[in-house]
Amino acid sequence: MIDILVKEIQKKDNPTVVGLDPRLNFVPTFIKEEAFEKFGKTPKGASEAFLMFNKGIIDAVSDLVPAVKPQVAMYEQYGAEGINAYIETIKYAKKKGLVIIGDIKRGDIATTAEAYSDGHIGKVDIEDEQCIVYDEDSITINPYLGYDSVEPYINNCKNFNRGLFILVKTSNPNSGEIQDLIVEGEALYKRVGRLVNKWGEELIGNSGYSQIGAVVGATHSSQAEELREIMPNNYFLVPGYGAQGATAKDLKVCFNKDGLGAIVNSSRGIIAAYKNAKYTELQFAEAAREAVIEMQKDLKSVL
Incomplete structure (x- = not known):
């Protein structure tokens, strides 16, 4: 998986990942x-609106x-209909x-971790028949429960050429309450x-x-710089750019000298870009495209 991702980053000369984290107030009125x-103001209606919106963004x-x-939570809140929109979004993007x-x-142990892993990046066994369910290429997981919560995912990475981004230093303001704690003379995020x-x-x-x-937030650039030294061969998934306040200058430290090593996420800054006064709702996809181009230029200015 990582070789495919790196190849695509190089081909498109762009380390940007678009966060498909829709909310109903992000979706243009005409789509809703x-x-x-068709489906009323129901979970089915909301999920259909998300899928239509996502397809427009993906096309652009x-x-x-x-x-x-x-982000699965945005879909999961609507139950089975939302999960179906999540799966269909993945299929369309692929x-x-x-x-x-x-x-x-996700973060759990034993058979629960295996179930999460098999469903998302492996295959599930149904009386000797193996089925792919969610079909992500890579997923984010929480390592708080230790190696036995991570091992099932690593096994599926080996078996099915999948990838993981493990939470290390997150972009939220209060991440330091736990992640910066000193453990045997070293900050927990370093450990x-x-x-x-x-x-x-x-x-x-x-x-x-x-x-x-690793997930390493752009909003904590000094810690990101330390982690880049600790993890020279691990790709960083970098949240925090744009709407959360981090700039291209802040996240330069997430990259290696080869200009690789990080992929930078932007969600609402791209998918809700049409809310800028210069666009109309009908231009939501065009606005997203222009936001990606501007982000690409911004990132290239520091690499």
Whole structure:
């Protein structure tokens, strides 16, 4: 998976991932009206609106970006209909040649971890028949429960050429309450970074990067710089750009000298770009495309 992602980043000369984190107030009125006319103001109607919106965004940016990152919670809140929209979004993005990073942030042990892993990046067994369900190329997970919560995912990475982005230093303002705690003389985020580096050693691809990556927020640039030294062969998924306040200058430290090593997420800054006064709702896809182009220029200015 990581070699495919790196190849797509190089081909499109763009380390941007578009976060498909729709909310109803992000979806243009004309799309919601069409969906609600068919299915009412119901979970089915909301999910249909999300899928229509996502397809428009994907059509507009698929030739510009290497990957998209749907956030499962935005879909999961609507139950089975929302999950179906999540799956259909993934299918549509794959048809457009995009790498899928499923933002699921799971964390559990034993058979529960195996079930999450098999469903999202492996295959599920149904009386000796194996089925692919969600079909993400890579997912985010939480390592708080230790290696036995991570091992099932690593096994599926090996078996099915999938990838992980493990939470190490997140972009939210209060991440330091836990992640900055000193453990045996070292900040916890550094300790987790060293573990991620270790876990990824046997899964380094031809690109020189591991299938096991890390989530490292752009809003904490000094910590990101430390983690880049600790994890030279782990790809960073970098949230926090744009709407959360981080600039291209802040996240430069997430990249290696080869200009690789990080993929930068933007969600509302792209998918809700049409809310800028210069656009109309009908131009939501055009606005998203222009936002991607501007982000690409911004990132290239520091690499």
